[in-house]
Amino acid sequence: MVISESPVKYELDVKSDELKSMLQACYQCSSCTSACPVRRFSKFNPRKIIHNYIFDFQVTEDELTACLTCGLCLEVCPQKVDFPEFIRLSREQLGVDEDKFAHHNIFNIMQVFMNEMTDSGMKFDYEGEIDPESSIAYFPGCIDLYDKFLDLKETSFHQIGQSAINVINKTGIKPNLLSLKCCGHDAYWTGDMDAYDQVREYNTKVIKESGISTLVVSCAECYYSFEDLYDLDKVKVQHISQFIEERQDKLQFKEEATTLTYHDPCRLGRFMNEYDSPRNVLEATGASIKELSSNKQFTKCCGVSAWLRCDDASRAIMLRKLEEATQAVGEEGTLGVACSKCYAHLNCVLEDKKPQHNFKIKVKELGMIVDERSSSK
Incomplete structure (x- = not known):
């Protein structure tokens, strides 16, 4: 499914030598575009944006605001081209219209x-x-x-x-x-x-x-x-x-076993390289973790970043995340998250007044899970 994009409002026609230099190592292999979660549901194309910027072709506001800056492109890039930072600096130079925010x-x-x-x-x-x-x-x-x-x-x-x-x-x-x-x-x-x-x-x-x-x-x-x-x-x-x-040795956890899956937040995982602590804590509570099909450094973003562009493509990404979680732990299972925003966006889909799918899976924040399953020693 490819979702149509909103109309182009203006072009980024002031090109920066600093930004161009960030992109020079790109040899147009398309690894970024292949990995991009937004690309799965829209025409968004990081490789094309890089090409157009370097060679002074049109780059639009829609392209600059559609990016989740999730860092998956940088994770898979053989040349380590920092596309998220390029997007951030471009937004800084150009500004973002109010109508692009959710x-x-x-x-x-x-x-x-x-x-x-x-x-x-x-x-x-x-x-x-x-x-x-x-x-x-x-x-x-x-x-x-x-x-x-x-x-x-x-x-x-x-x-x-x-x-x-x-x-x-x-x-x-x-x-x-x-x-x-x-x-x-x-x-x-x-x-x-x-x-x-x-x-x-x-x-x-x-x-x-x-x-x-x-x-x-x-x-x-x-x-x-x-x-x-x-x-x-x-x-x-x-x-x-x-x-x-x-400090988990200070806590007494319930003995009953449970199974859940876990979503790595982009900022905690790819940006800060913290994958182990959330899993170790959840397992300490007695939970057995069944990993999502995309996990750790290759986790797909929850669908929205910085409250930008909460649109049809974003919703499709969220729905896919919930489908992925359901496949991991079943319809009555639990998806653990370690970010307030991920918790917000995924629960927003679950509470949709006109749901595209009647999910039964629960999305719970990590601290809530630990609180529910622990007491003081």
């Missing part, structure tokens, strides 16, 4: 609001033991905004943070609940560097002044941003799976 651009609007209208970070209301003086901090990310603006009746994003705090408490730790702004991942990857720089400066200041030694996050994009894009000196950034793996 959900009426509300999450970008909230990013602007955080930067321009507030002088404090997000506030959270969780049950559990919190210690503002603790050297170990937890940041839930933007999940409470998802509850407010995503029309999902059966999906709780607040529970991601609550489960994380529950599990952290079960290990004997009372975390500092940091009041930060959005990590800025989406602003960075859509090329809005002014917004990204503002939020990075604010968050860096708060984190360093807090005196913490460890920052724990549930979202794969937060983990990538704080660990790879920020300069936090000696502050250790951990994904919740890494934190739990280090």
